[in-house]
Amino acid sequence: MFARLTAILALVSGPALAQQTDITIGMQLEPPNLDPTGGAAAAIDEVVYANVFEGLTRFGPDGSVQPALAESWDVSEDGTVWTFSLRDGVTFHDGTTMDADDVVFTLDRARSEDSTNAQKALFSGIDSVEAVDPTTVRITLSAPNGNLGFNLAWGDAVIVAPESAETNATAPVGTGPFTVTNWVQGDRVELAAYPDYWGATPALERATFKFISDPNAAFAAMMAGDIDAFPNFPAPETLSSFEADPRFSVIVGSTEGETILAINNAELTDPKVRQAISHAIDRQAIIDGAMFGYGTPIGSHFAPHNPDYVDLTGKSAYDPERARALLEEAGATDLTLRLMLPPPAYARRGGEIVASQLREVGIETEISNLEWAQWLEQVFRGKDYDLTIVSHTEPADINIYARPDYYFQYDDAEFQALMTQIGATADPVMRSELLKDAQRMIADDYVNAYLFQLAKTGVADARIEGLWENAPTQANDLTGVSWTQ
Structure with a gap:
């Protein structure tokens, strides 16, 4: 009788389901190369950080x-x-x-x-x-x-x-838990678990990073199950559809991405003009219109979740009348500026709103939509632009304002000295005060127009565990990712 019951239970329960060990991750931007030591694009780290390369x-x-x-x-x-x-x-x-x-x-x-x-x-x-x-x-x-x-x-x-450093851009050789096995440019990068990894063996054996630039295509791919997870989902207006579907989980967190209307300070040298641009911007309208409400207004280049953050949004509050007056004072009442926009939706959608807001105060814009490689070459490296919109996703990177050769070309000896002092300060209380001074200084100089802290809005198959909720750096770390049964 016992043997017969055991046999019946075995038939009912069936064989144990095998644990899924592969995953397909969606990304909006393709990295220009795969060497994080030789490129500025966030998409490089999104593929290789902690997966292929380690520090x-x-x-x-x-x-x-x-x-x-x-x-x-x-x-x-x-x-x-x-x-x-x-x-x-x-x-x-x-x-x-x-x-x-x-x-x-x-x-x-x-x-x-x-x-x-x-x-x-x-x-x-x-x-x-x-x-x-x-x-x-x-x-x-x-x-x-x-x-x-x-x-x-x-x-x-x-x-x-040294044996592989010069070829890491196309054939990366790291120490991480995954190796790059295939890169089909324009489509995907494929990883496989490295059998001789020094650390804990990851649950995943294979991973594919699939590049889908169009938000509508990203939505369709998730719904069809062609993508298992899209950690930085480019269509926030569709998140409610995923929230209502039990097949998916929606993961909303914070990032290190200060999204700014960057200003070429070597071209727009008059601080009154830069201040006018800042006062012309309605941050909340951009957050609502471009990001569908996801994002936190900022008034300097610092993340609101950082304990040293100072809320300086009031210094550049939306005030179109003040913007017009400042342009009048600066003698810049007939201004046309080149607005260069990279591919992300926050830039393309936000750029149209920014252009409309600037037009309201008398500043015309000529919009150029650039592909990522073009933006890196013309704007980031060539500094050939007036305005651009980009999220700076590197962690705690206010020190870039101490680099006169950086793409917005802010050159202030007092700020540079302040950053040197911060670097040499170990006392946490003193360091905090100095970081607050740094935030105030670039806000006072209206170096850029500060828009919002980019939210991390992700969508994933509800059976996936271990994806990062927040993004303390630009990464899709797969070392702790697994499927539940």
Whole structure:
């Protein structure tokens, strides 16, 4: 009788369902290359950060700085010498050993005079990098910098090997849990689990990043099940449809993305004109019209969720009459500006609204819709623009305003000195006050028109666990992602 009952139960329950081990992730933008140490596009890190490449440290999903290739580190009493203990037994995807010599090569390359690293300033305070032994690295700084662990967690600071560094753009070789097995340009990047990974084996064995630029196509692909998750979903107006469908989960969080109407300060040198532009902008109308209500207004280049944030939105509050008066005072009553827009929906949709708002105060715009590679070449590198809209998704990156060669070309010696002081300040209370001063300074100078903090609006199959809710850096970290049965 017992044997018969067991057989019946086996028939009813059937065989155990196999755990799904592959995933297809949707992205709106395709990366121009796959080397985070040689490109500025956020889409690069969205594919490779923590998946393919790793640094000495890394950002966790809560924004904390965590050990990665360095299992621990010590800092000298004067704050100028950092000693990192590397994990033993780490290999690159080509089978070669990752050791202290690779760290020296990587950091020396990043800070060299001919470096193409988009965030070279992260390494500017490093005096020397030494391999003490194969698993120990000593970094000596020119001045104390309590932020070094944070700086080394950026995607721009991942460790690469001299044998493969020059070809990482198209054939990346990292130390992460996944290797790049295929890149069909214009369509997808495919990853596979690296069998000799030093850390915990991920639940996923394969992952595909699928590039879908059109928001309507993204919606259709999710609904059809062609995409399993779209962590930065480009059509927020359709989120209610997913919320009403039990097949999906909608994941709304925050990002490090300060979305700005960037101003070429070398072209628009009169602060009254920049102030007029800022007062012409109705942030909430842009958030409602371009982002369907998702986003938090900002008045400086700082994230509202940061404990050092200062609300400066009142300084550049929507005031079209004040904007017109400032233009009159500046003698700029017949102004036509070039507005260059990259592909993301926040830029294209937001750009149309911004153009309408500027027209109301007497500023005409000539809109150019650029593809991402064009925007990087013409605006970011060429600085050939008047206005542009972009989200700066790098974490805590107010230091870019201390770089006169950066694409909005703000050159202020007082601000540069302030950022140097911040870098040398270890006391958290003093550092907080200085960061607040920095926010006020760029707001007072109306360097850019600050729009909103980009929300992270994602959609995923409801059976998927482990996707990041917030985005402390620009990443789709798959190391903790799995399917439930």
